Amino acid sequence: MRKANTHTLYWIGITLVLFPILVVLGIYMRTVQFGQLPATQSWFYPMMTLHGLGMVGVCYAASMACAVDALRRYIEPSGAISWLALAGTVAGVVLLLVSVFLGKFAAGWYFLYPLPMRGNWPAWSTVMFLSAITVLGATWLIWSVDMLRAIARRYSLSEALGWHYLAGRTEPEVPPLVLITTVSLIACVACLVAGVIALALSFADVLGGVRSDALLMKNLTFFFGHVLVNLSMYLGLAVTYEVLPEYAGRPWKANKIVALSWNTVLVVFLAAYFHHLYMDFVQPVVVQYIGQVASYISSIPAAVVTLFGALMLVYRSKMRWNLASILLFVGLAGWAIGGGGAGIDSTILVNMKFHNTLWVPAHFHTYMLMGLMLLVTGYFYHCCQAATELPEKPSFHNLVILLLMVGGYGMLFMFYLSGAASIPRRFAVYPAELAHGAGYAGLGALFAALFLVGLIVFFVEIGKRWIRAFRVAV
Amino acid sequence: MPTILDATSRPLRIIVSFVVGCGLFFGGVCGASAQGAIDGRILFQQKCSTCHTIGGGDRSGPDLWGSMERHSQDWLIRWITRPDLMIAERDPIAIELLEQFKGFAMENVGLTEADARAVIDHVRAETATTAPASATQAPPGGYPTPPFGGVQLAAWAVFLIFAGAIALVFGWVWLSTRNPQDVDVKRAYAVRRTFFFVVASLLLVVLGATLQDTPYAEADTKADRIVYVAARQFDFVYSLEPIVSTGDLANVLVVKRLELPAGATVEFRGTSLDVNHGFGLYGPTRQLLAQTQAMPGYVNRLRVRLDEPGQYYVFCLEYCATGHHLMQSRLVVK
Ligand code: HEM
Numbered sequence A: 001m002r003k004a005n006t007h008t009l010y011w012i013g014i015t016l017v018l019f020p021i022l023v024v025l026g027i028y029m030r031t032v033q034f035g036q037l038p039a040t041q042s043w044f045y046p047m048m049t050l051h052g053l054g055m056v057g058v059c060y061a062a063s064m065a066c067a068v069d070a071l072r073r074y075i076e077p078s079g080a081i082s083w084l085a086l087a088g089t090v091a092g093v094v095l096l097l098v099s100v101f102l103g104k105f106a107a108g109w110y111f112l113y114p115l116p117m118r119g120n121w122p123a124w125s126t127v128m129f130l131s132a133i134t135v136l137g138a139t140w141l142i143w144s145v146d147m148l149r150a151i152a153r154r155y156s157l158s159e160a161l162g163w164h165y166l167a168g169r170t171e172p173e174v175p176p177l178v179l180i181t182t183v184s185l186i187a188c189v190a191c192l193v194a195g196v197i198a199l200a201l202s203f204a205d206v207l208g209g210v211r212s213d214a215l216l217m218k219n220l221t222f223f224f225g226h227v228l229v230n231l232s233m234y235l236g237l238a239v240t241y242e243v244l245p246e247y248a249g250r251p252w253k254a255n256k257i258v259a260l261s262w263n264t265v266l267v268v269f270l271a272a273y274f275h276h277l278y279m280d281f282v283q284p285v286v287v288q289y290i291g292q293v294a295s296y297i298s299s300i301p302a303a304v305v306t307l308f309g310a311l312m313l314v315y316r317s318k319m320r321w322n323l324a325s326i327l328l329f330v331g332l333a334g335w336a337i338g339g340g341g342a343g344i345d346s347t348i349l350v351n352m353k354f355h356n357t358l359w360v361p362a363h364f365h366t367y368m369l370m371g372l373m374l375l376v377t378g379y380f381y382h383c384c385q386a387a388t389e390l391p392e393k394p395s396f397h398n399l400v401i402l403l404l405m406v407g408g409y410g411m412l413f414m415f416y417l418s419g420a421a422s423i424p425r426r427f428a429v430y431p432a433e434l435a436h437g438a439g440y441a442g443l444g445a446l447f448a449a450l451f452l453v454g455l456i457v458f459f460v461e462i463g464k465r466w467i468r469a470f471r472v473a474v
Numbered sequence B: 001m002p003t004i005l006d007a008t009s010r011p012l013r014i015i016v017s018f019v020v021g022c023g024l025f026f027g028g029v030c031g032a033s034a035q036g037a038i039d040g041r042i043l044f045q046q047k048c049s050t051c052h053t054i055g056g057g058d059r060s061g062p063d064l065w066g067s068m069e070r071h072s073q074d075w076l077i078r079w080i081t082r083p084d085l086m087i088a089e090r091d092p093i094a095i096e097l098l099e100q101f102k103g104f105a106m107e108n109v110g111l112t113e114a115d116a117r118a119v120i121d122h123v124r125a126e127t128a129t130t131a132p133a134s135a136t137q138a139p140p141g142g143y144p145t146p147p148f149g150g151v152q153l154a155a156w157a158v159f160l161i162f163a164g165a166i167a168l169v170f171g172w173v174w175l176s177t178r179n180p181q182d183v184d185v186k187r188a189y190a191v192r193r194t195f196f197f198v199v200a201s202l203l204l205v206v207l208g209a210t211l212q213d214t215p216y217a218e219a220d221t222k223a224d225r226i227v228y229v230a231a232r233q234f235d236f237v238y239s240l241e242p243i244v245s246t247g248d249l250a251n252v253l254v255v256k257r258l259e260l261p262a263g264a265t266v267e268f269r270g271t272s273l274d275v276n277h278g279f280g281l282y283g284p285t286r287q288l289l290a291q292t293q294a295m296p297g298y299v300n301r302l303r304v305r306l307d308e309p310g311q312y313y314v315f316c317l318e319y320c321a322t323g324h325h326l327m328q329s330r331l332v333v334k
């Protein structure tokens, strides 16, 4: 038995509560798009904003919590800052809820300037929303910097980034977890700084009437959003590198290739954010090409090193399959499939026809929902199971996985199909010309409900273990 | 005499002044947004356009094109300011409309009488200058589901093959754990090297093939027609003269029904007068042909050759608040 960390247990609790609620909002949106619940139509966009930002926030915080938990084997994060991270996140969420539920704030999850100041919601809800983002951003910045500090106490920066492997040395041994987390945290600091600048300029507008340049703000916003989402994914992969070997009974160590691959990722994926601005023809043309080249290159380390490595680890191993290891395994598959969808859309030629259609939610839901969320919940289950060692029921667990897979991929299939059929994203209701979008939405809602059933059953399983572990720990 | 209050008074003062400051600030912001002359167009967009259009067909409420001519001014003002009251009083016209709309009642959106007058004037003015909805009504039985084709079909096929391949590989590896055995790491690394070269060359080929055909490369070609497009919450305005700011709208000739010759290369010069919008051009089969962002302060030039004659549709492809999904327009290619 391995006693669970208290902070981790709190994060698990928060995730278990927020995640299903946010999924319900997702089902609600698909239902409205299907043409049902017309009386609640005016809530579509506020709920879309809450769902999007809430999910991205939960994904980031949960994957960060996983990485911090796994890292505790090697380093020691500050106790005070761990509490601050929890308290700050909860405070930010409360502000967000007030702004959306009382103010009907609805500028979308990345609140593209100048929309927050030009919508039909009151100015106070904009201020409240921006304050929520400020609290979350500041909290997470402090959290990231503290983790970097804790890593730096044990490893020098060049070691933590595995540069000694690149130079041909193999000592000291740095676990891939540390290497990938360091890469992610550096990216995180960069992205939060961009976020802070965008926030400050937004505040300057809403409070002081100072206008900002729309193109500059777009670049800042998408740099922030793109990096935040990707680094959350990387944190999920980092813990997979740490935990999957336990189940496979084989080591998965850092070496020259792994170090090279993650250093490439650090440089290349930052430049890939330009793929979000392909349809802004006033961007310099050269950065548009950089966007596509960088997006393509970043798939090489992902496919050749991480995916190949994971498959090699499992191939013909004495794998112990349980909910944790199955979720990690299928989570990797979801990440790969979503990456494929993203790669197709990062081709400028294709982006012309797919940008801001449902193809975009299709691919990012694939790697967030069927990728990262499965990695994270798999890791959480791993922690709770290790702390309690309750008996497991394999056939029942297979049923849970089946529900999640059929429901999840069914819902995604409807997103992709709509995207290929030119249905725009973020339409509360589809106009008569695009009425076929409503049919796909209805089927999507059904599949998502199936996913939710699987999720609730799974959460009962993990919840039982969580309560026990919590009693022991607190 | 030192008291507990003294010891805490400094932080307390800071907190109190912070709270008071916030109160003043919110009060100021809300007050500021309530001032200014009443603009019927803006009120309509903010309060009515979720349920109504003017000439765009029925939504959850009736198309208001011509509706101001159907009712008395007095009835309209009472209806717009207190629809809930009129339904409660069982006003005969209100009840008939309510039945037509299957019991879905119009919301009281909190307008004053002066607001209502401004909105009514706006609807009257729009009715006078736009074509009635019957010209843009959906065919009986609705539109057929459009066929798949072109880039969309190719991308869809590539994606399905890719996702299928991933599923197969994961399934195969999963099954392999049924008979565990040590793997030859050297051989695995050799496979990985081959895999690397395959992936890298594939990406290179696709890059080479697709990077030549981007929308930017055509910047030096000559367009047969130039159309200026100004996007605003929640419609598109066309003109053959430049529109850069709201002020230009009064000075240019606005094209209400845009017709373009078949086979012509048209350059749309798109900008926005408020927030970010997207100019998404859909062809006669209602598949997305081309798009560009419409951004305040910038002009994006989108060139397309409109070969196929017929009805083209424009939808907003960047979220721009409540009326985003209603923001659409049409043009005809002959
Ligand atoms: C079964 C689970 C889920 C369902 C049913 C669902 C459903 C939806 C729907 C219907 C939309 C609006 C699509 C549109 O643009 O028309 C949406 C948007 C979004 N979802 Fe989800 N979702 C789910 C899980 C997730 C997860 C795990 C994430 C994690 C990051 C996520 C992040 C987002 C984001 C960022 C948006 C965009 C919001 C915006 O456009 O402002 N969703 N989702």
Ligand SMILES: [Cu+2]
Binding pocket: A226, A272, A273, A275, A276
């Ligand atoms: Cu991106």
Ligand SMILES: [Cu+2]
Binding pocket: B276, B277, B278, B316, B317, B318, B319, B320, B321, B323, B324, B325, B327
């Ligand atoms: Cu829009």
